[in-house]
Amino acid sequence: MSSKYNVFNLLREGLQGHTGWQAQWREPKLKPAYDAVIIGGGGHGLATAYYLAKNHGMTNIAVLEKGWIGGGNSGRNTTIIRSNYLYDASAAIYNHALDLWTTLGRDLNYNIMMSHRGVLNLAHDEGEARTLKRRVEANRLNGVDSEWLDAKQVKEFCPPISIDVNMRYPVIGATLQRSGGVNRHDAVVWGLARAADSMGVDIIQQCEVTGIRTEAGEVVGLETTKGSIKTPKIASVAAGHSTMIADMVDVRLPIESHPLQALVSEPLKPLIPCVIMSNAVHVYVSQSDKGELVIGAGIDPYVSYTQRGSFDIIEHQMASLMELFPIFSRLRMMRQWGGIVDVSPDASPIISKTKVKGFYINAGWGTGGWKATPGSGHAFADLVAHDRANAIAAPFSLERFVTGDLVAEHGAAAVAH
Amino acid sequence: MFLIECPWCGERDMSEFHCGGEAHIARPDQSESMTDEEWAQFVFMRKNSKGRYAERWNHAAGCRRWFNLLRNTATDQILAVYRMGETAPSVATDEPVTPSGEAPIGSGNDAVKLMKPGEAL
Numbered sequence: 001m002s003s004k005y006n007v008f009n010l011l012r013e014g015l016q017g018h019t020g021w022q023a024q025w026r027e028p029k030l031k032p033a034y035d036a037v038i039i040g041g042g043g044h045g046l047a048t049a050y051y052l053a054k055n056h057g058m059t060n061i062a063v064l065e066k067g068w069i070g071g072g073n074s075g076r077n078t079t080i081i082r083s084n085y086l087y088d089a090s091a092a093i094y095n096h097a098l099d100l101w102t103t104l105g106r107d108l109n110y111n112i113m114m115s116h117r118g119v120l121n122l123a124h125d126e127g128e129a130r131t132l133k134r135r136v137e138a139n140r141l142n143g144v145d146s147e148w149l150d151a152k153q154v155k156e157f158c159p160p161i162s163i164d165v166n167m168r169y170p171v172i173g174a175t176l177q178r179s180g181g182v183n184r185h186d187a188v189v190w191g192l193a194r195a196a197d198s199m200g201v202d203i204i205q206q207c208e209v210t211g212i213r214t215e216a217g218e219v220v221g222l223e224t225t226k227g228s229i230k231t232p233k234i235a236s237v238a239a240g241h242s243t244m245i246a247d248m249v250d251v252r253l254p255i256e257s258h259p260l261q262a263l264v265s266e267p268l269k270p271l272i273p274c275v276i277m278s279n280a281v282h283v284y285v286s287q288s289d290k291g292e293l294v295i296g297a298g299i300d301p302y303v304s305y306t307q308r309g310s311f312d313i314i315e316h317q318m319a320s321l322m323e324l325f326p327i328f329s330r331l332r333m334m335r336q337w338g339g340i341v342d343v344s345p346d347a348s349p350i351i352s353k354t355k356v357k358g359f360y361i362n363a364g365w366g367t368g369g370w371k372a373t374p375g376s377g378h379a380f381a382d383l384v385a386h387d388r389a390n391a392i393a394a395p396f397s398l399e400r401f402v403t404g405d406l407v408a409e410h411g412a413a414a415v416a417h
Numbered sequence: 418m419f420l421i422e423c424p425w426c427g428e429r430d431m432s433e434f435h436c437g438g439e440a441h442i443a444r445p446d447q448s449e450s451m452t453d454e455e456w457a458q459f460v461f462m463r464k465n466s467k468g469r470y471a472e473r474w475n476h477a478a479g480c481r482r483w484f485n486l487l488r489n490t491a492t493d494q495i496l497a498v499y500r501m502g503e504t505a506p507s508v509a510t511d512e513p514v515t516p517s518g519e520a521p522i523g524s525g526n527d528a529v530k531l532m533k534p535g536e537a538l
Contacts, residue, residue, distance in 0.1 A: 067524075209516065243464075243465040248516070252458065253465070256438070257465055257467075257490075303472065303490050305490050306490075307526040310431060312430075345460075401462075402454050404453070
């Protein structure tokens with residue numbers, strides 16, 4: 001790795017015109033064999049590599065990325081971090097991730113701009129208020145920080161919001177997770193890549209997996225656009241394209257890939273102090289450190305891999321934003337994009353072994369994978385290293401779609417699936 | 418976003434329709450003797466293909482009738498519209514050349530592609 005980042009080398013480089021910085025990770029050639037290969041160089045894939053190397057001593061591993069690292073959903077999400085999910089299994093993994101997020105910047109020696117600014121989940125009617133209050137209590141039982149605010153307290157916490165009672169869907173209260181917030185997605189990807197690379201992990205970009213070789217039901221290697229590799233373990237973290245990878249070993253997944261759009265506005269002075277999410281009028285918004293509003297909403301309702309969504313979805317989310325924040329009526333939007341999310345039937349992820357020995361899958365994060373990045377990588381690395389799911393990963397096995405032991409989190413997922 | 422040719426109402430905006438997911442998944446006849454594994458296949462497992470994909474749509478804000486649509490999920494190009502109970506017509510379309518069908522540089526979005534799929538670096 002290039003030297004550890006600190007104030008002294010920043011000062012030295014400042015005086016030398018920033019000519020001495022080294023590349024943050026190598027560009028290694030593909031080796032003929034690895035102890036494990038991770039498919040997908042996004043946040044979850046790189047976190048898996050990082051924890052495999054750091055916690056399990058597996059450093060002879062590669063991360064294969066079809067495009068460039070962090071160029072898929074890691075670079076397309078709205079970076080919202082929270083852990084206020086309803087069920088014990090979800091609370092365990094998302095809260096584990098939140099714990100890891102709080103120190104990840106220091107652990108990686110990389111500024112991931114983690115900001116615990118608080119996440120509001122709004123209630124617009126009595127029924128929604130009841131379910132959200134129930135979730136607050138469930139969260140507290142699981143040690144997740146969560147509290148209920150009435151409309152007046154919501155307005156105090158987030159002054160620009162409208163709590164006008166004459167709105168079509170007035171804000172009657174909200175849950176608040178103060179430890180929730182946002183961070184910088186590129187920095188997380190780069191920080192994880194730099195740390196994994198420094199421990200010997202090969203990060204191979206622009207290398208697409210084209211086939212997986214198995215013998216007697218066991219993984220023995222894989223074919224890529226840069227050559228073939230021998231490996232006993234393959235960990236697929238391919239998000240929207242998980243189905244394409246699983247098809248290579250005839251593992252069927254309960255996943256459908258949908259476009260999910262987001263957009264950002266022109267930059268404003270600091271205005272929105274927290275993250276605001278609304279299930280009912282359906283929009284979520286936060287303000288980036290550059291001042292842009294980062295706005296997201298629901299998925300497009302059909303299977304597509306085009307990384308672009310429909311105009312009517314944007315129209316709905318803008319209408320919702322206007323209702324909550326009438327002051328944004330003249331705000332212009334700058335950029336819009338779409339990512340392909342792998343939606344699972346119960347809005348919970350799949351972190352699992354499969355019927356093919358040595359083929360592990362981490363998928364189905366749907367619209368909410370970013371918040372789980374370090375927790376997902378941590379649990380998945382443990383599974384890949386020991387061929388056994390730990391207590392955090394166990395409830396998210398692929399087997400649950402046969403046993404019926406689902407982790408139905410559509411309410412807490414906060415994005416309509 | 419795309420325009421969909423409803424077999425009864427003609428071409429309408431996609432926002433008038435409801436997508437009902439993968440087509441041609443018949444409810445099993447011998448449901449009482451099925452294993453949990455077989456149920457899981459029927460209820461949850463999906464093809465989720467990139468490229469040619471048959472799916473059901475309902476003209477929810479129009480005639481409210483169901484029909485099938487054959488679409489290329491890599492491009493959103495609609496290949497055919499056909500009625501319930503009919504089998505999918507064979508229409509040629511560009512299938513992805515690699516599993517992802519995406520170029521090493523650029524995204525899955527045609528509008529911002531820097532390279533074409535299959536093009537060498």
